[in-house]
Amino acid sequence: MSYVMKAAAKLPDYIVVSPHLDSLRRKKPYPPAIIKALASQVESRRVEAVHIQCAVDGEEVVKPIILGISSGRYYLDIIAEKLGLKDGSQVMISGTIDGFKCRVYAAFPKLKSSDNSWKSREKRPVNESQHLEKSRNAKASFVSGLDIHGDAIVASVGYPWRSHELEHDDVTLKSFYRIYCSMSPNGIYKFSRQVLIAAQLPFSYTTKSNWRGPFPREILSMFCRQQHLAEPIFTITTAPVKPLDGILRSYQKLKDSEREDMRRKKLRIPRSGTGYRCEVKILSKSQDLVLDCSPGDFYEKENHAIQNASLKALSWFNKLFDGLDADPDQPCYSNLDLDMLFQRSVLIKGAFPCSRMYEQPRSKSRTTGMQHERKRVQSITDGSLVSICYSVSVEVDADFSENGECLKELIERNEEIEFEVGNGSMNPHLESVVTQMSVGQYACFVTDSPAEGLLLAAAPDTARTQSLLSEVSVGLEYNVRLLGVKEPTEERMEAAFFKPPLSKQRIEYAMKHIKESSASTLVDFGCGSGSLLASLLDYPTSLQSIVGVDISQKGLSRAAKILHLKLNKGACNLKSTILYDGSILEFDSRLHNIDVGTCLEVIEHMEVDQACQFGNTVLSLFCPKLLIVSTPNYEYNKILHMPGHKSVSQQPKFRNHDHKFEWTRKQFNQWASKLAKSHNYSVELSAVGGSGNVNHGFASQIAVFRRQEVNLVGKFSEGSMQPYKVAWEWTSGNGDKKT
Numbered sequence: 085m086s087y088v089m090k091a092a093a094k095l096p097d098y099i100v101v102s103p104h105l106d107s108l109r110r111k112k113p114y115p116p117a118i119i120k121a122l123a124s125q126v127e128s129r130r131v132e133a134v135h136i137q138c139a140v141d142g143e144e145v146v147k148p149i150i151l152g153i154s155s156g157r158y159y160l161d162i163i164a165e166k167l168g169l170k171d172g173s174q175v176m177i178s179g180t181i182d183g184f185k186c187r188v189y190a191a192f193p194k195l196k197s198s199d200n201s202w203k204s205r206e207k208r209p210v211n212e213s214q215h216l217e218k219s220r221n222a223k224a225s226f227v228s229g230l231d232i233h234g235d236a237i238v239a240s241v242g243y244p245w246r247s248h249e250l251e252h253d254d255v256t257l258k259s260f261y262r263i264y265c266s267m268s269p270n271g272i273y274k275f276s277r278q279v280l281i282a283a284q285l286p287f288s289y290t291t292k293s294n295w296r297g298p299f300p301r302e303i304l305s306m307f308c309r310q311q312h313l314a315e316p317i318f319t320i321t322t323a324p325v326k327p328l329d330g331i332l333r334s335y336q337k338l339k340d341s342e343r344e345d346m347r348r349k350k351l352r353i354p355r356s357g358t359g360y361r362c363e364v365k366i367l368s369k370s371q372d373l374v375l376d377c378s379p380g381d382f383y384e385k386e387n388h389a390i391q392n393a394s395l396k397a398l399s400w401f402n403k404l405f406d407g408l409d410a411d412p413d414q415p416c417y418s419n420l421d422l423d424m425l426f427q428r429s430v431l432i433k434g435a436f437p438c439s440r441m442y443e444q445p446r447s448k449s450r451t452t453g454m455q456h457e458r459k460r461v462q463s464i465t466d467g468s469l470v471s472i473c474y475s476v477s478v479e480v481d482a483d484f485s486e487n488g489e490c491l492k493e494l495i496e497r498n499e500e501i502e503f504e505v506g507n508g509s510m511n512p513h514l515e516s517v518v519t520q521m522s523v524g525q526y527a528c529f530v531t532d533s534p535a536e537g538l539l540l541a542a543a544p545d546t547a548r549t550q551s552l553l554s555e556v557s558v559g560l561e562y563n564v565r566l567l568g569v570k571e572p573t574e575e576r577m578e579a580a581f582f583k584p585p586l587s588k589q590r591i592e593y594a595m596k597h598i599k600e601s602s603a604s605t606l607v608d609f610g611c612g613s614g615s616l617l618a619s620l621l622d623y624p625t626s627l628q629s630i631v632g633v634d635i636s637q638k639g640l641s642r643a644a645k646i647l648h649l650k651l652n653k654g655a656c657n658l659k660s661t662i663l664y665d666g667s668i669l670e671f672d673s674r675l676h677n678i679d680v681g682t683c684l685e686v687i688e689h690m691e692v693d694q695a696c697q698f699g700n701t702v703l704s705l706f707c708p709k710l711l712i713v714s715t716p717n718y719e720y721n722k723i724l725h726m727p728g729h730k731s732v733s734q735q736p737k738f739r740n741h742d743h744k745f746e747w748t749r750k751q752f753n754q755w756a757s758k759l760a761k762s763h764n765y766s767v768e769l770s771a772v773g774g775s776g777n778v779n780h781g782f783a784s785q786i787a788v789f790r791r792q793e794v795n796l797v798g799k800f801s802e803g804s805m806q807p808y809k810v811a812w813e814w815t816s817g818n819g820d821k822k823t
């Protein structure tokens with residue numbers, strides 16, 4: 085302002101500076117022709133706008149207001165009159181609210197004419213700044229980004245650039261609240277999903293496939309644009325290849341329960357040392373640092389690191405000025421967790437006028453088919469995807485309504501919507517109720533009178549909803565049905581719980597035995613996508629020929645792809661690699677008398693009798709010198725599914741919906757011992773994954789069979805039984821061929 089005033093003082097022929105130094109005026113009035121031209125264009129109209137009245141010691145009152153625009157009257161004078169100001173020259177006009185056509189109109193803050201008046205608020209006399217604070221219009225300041233004191237009007241009316249035509253649009257109460265609510269990261273997320281009451285910005289990014297709505301990185305960009313900040317800057321660092329051994333070891337020493345606790349908080353092991361880390365910096369347009377967020381966690385994928393860092397930055401901004409959904413019992417992060425640096429000097433916009441959205445569920449909550457208690461017994465695992473059908477209504481209790489009837493108004497409903505459990509993407513009340521339900525169950529519960537803003541933004545009928553909200557005892561009634569649950573995949577669980585991932589631990593275990601055996605031929609029974617075969621190419625071994633067998637076309641083609649890449653890249657001793665399409669329940673004489681057979685996590689995908697059949701076939705017909713078989717240990721599941729080992733239906737939970745069975749250590753032991761005995765093999769039982777606590781053992785159990793007799797060769801003539809089809813083949817010197 086001081087520069088403007090100085091500049092104005094240099095143009096005495098055009099501009100008059102008032103003696104109080106608080107306004108500027110044109111010296112010569114506008115020519116009548118201009119005034120006439122402008123006035124004659126205006127058609128009389130009633131324009132809807134919103135009046136934000138500043139209440140002393142309280143929240144502002146937001147009311148609809150009509151601006152009677154007509155010829156002969158300058159529209160700003162009409163707004164000035166509504167604001168109780170002398171004329172349009174006293175009205176301060178905000179820029180257009182980002183993404184919407186409207187502006188905020190309010191009085192210029194009254195300033196003293198002393199020299200200090202143009203300087204920052206801190207320098208003003210204390211009593212004056214206190215006075216200003218009292219009359220501060222938090223809602224208007226929030227949406228406009230200006231420091232507004234006293235009443236304000238939000239309207240969409242004015243002359244577009246270089247146009248003589250007055251344009252206007254209605255700003256309803258609902259549209260005002262939609263603007264108001266969409267200005268925080270949480271709001272951006274809610275509006276992008278079109279789910280205002282039931283959804284909220286998650287506090288962690290787990291997998292891409294479970295994420296619903298725009299990705300955190302996109303939301304962060306949207307938010308920065310909305311707040312007139314520069315685009316976020318991401319810096320990726322990769323960790324040293326060596327894992328932080330000490331940390332890993334101490335982690336392994338933790339009790340399973342403690343580890344589960346850690347997992348629940350983060351869904352991954354903190355700072356394990358390999359992978360990607362991402363730092364995000366937010367700068368203002370003038371390059372001042374606003375936020376430096378550098379979470380310490382490492383992620384296996386670069387994208388995960390970026391999305392998680394974005395999410396942390398968003399959560400921080402949310403905490404700063406979104407009171408909408410703040411649930412005092414469920415804090416998302418402490419500043420310590422967030423590892424970030426914040427420059428208070430460049431604080432963006434005013435603090436959000438806090439209003440808590442989610443109140444505690446009322447004690448008289450009604451549930452059908454279930455008891456709602458404070459202590460929750462969660463039966464649905466974190467990381468599951470639940471799909472629900474719900475409705476939310478504002479309800480006035482019959483005892484309190486004027487005519488003794490229960491009054492209700494629908495706010496939001498959804499026939500089917502999916503959420504991930506445990507990452508904060510669902511309204512906490514819905515989540516806590518839904519995760520205690522079983523599929524098909526229905527529940528109804530009531531929470532205390534909620535904050536108005538979000539409800540009015542969501543409600544189809546704003547006027548009626550507002551009138552109900554003004555009643556003495558209003559509650560929010562939720563009706564919800566659980567339509568379905570998708571458990572987290574076995575693969576994800578294995579990666580989340582174990583470092584290195586369980587699948588890798590199994591492969592490493594097999595590799596050790598393969599190397600020790602000095603084998604030259606190997607068959608991987610049920611090779612799937614070829615993870616074991618591909619790992620064999622990473623190290624020099626004595627192997628000459630490796631074979632994979634599977635019935636899954638998808639698995640085989642993935643395996644072919646990865647083997648093709650690796651074989652054509654590096655030197656290895658191998659002479660041939662073949663993938664067969666076939667069932668391992670059938671014998672193929674080409675694979676008779678091999679050195680090593682592996683069968684990792686396959687038998688549980690068959691019926692128990694087939695698993696026994698496979699055992700007999702492999703040891704009596706294929707006759708490998710060494711056979712390694714792994715399968716899940718059922719007893720370990722209680723560690724993996726901490727919240728509810730059994731589902732509500734009391735069906736035992738398996739790690740994967742495709743598993744036909746999962747054995748306890750005793751069952752596996754019996755199967756392996758009996759099998760070994762009847763085919764003259766020795767067997768050694770082993771395991772990987774976890775700490776091996778006596779109560780539940782390790783996550784994966786492994787049996788290593790060794791052939792005792794040697795006299796087998798020549799039992800089957802070539803070509804006698806060859807049911808397998810070659811799916812893909814590679815021979816040294818000739819490259820690969822597909823069939």
Ligand SMILES: C[S@@+](CC[C@H](N)C(=O)[O-])C[C@H]1O[C@@H](n2cnc3c(N)ncnc32)[C@H](O)[C@@H]1O
Binds near residue numbers: 613633
């Ligand atoms: C969980 S995957 C394990 C894949 C691989 N062994 C690994 O550890 O990554 C189980 C595999 O067994 C295969 N499978 C199941 N029954 C089979 C059968 N009768 N014959 C061959 N493969 C079978 C499936 O197609 C699937 O690829």
Ligand SMILES: [Mg+2]
Binds near residue numbers: 686688
């Ligand atoms: Mg399996």
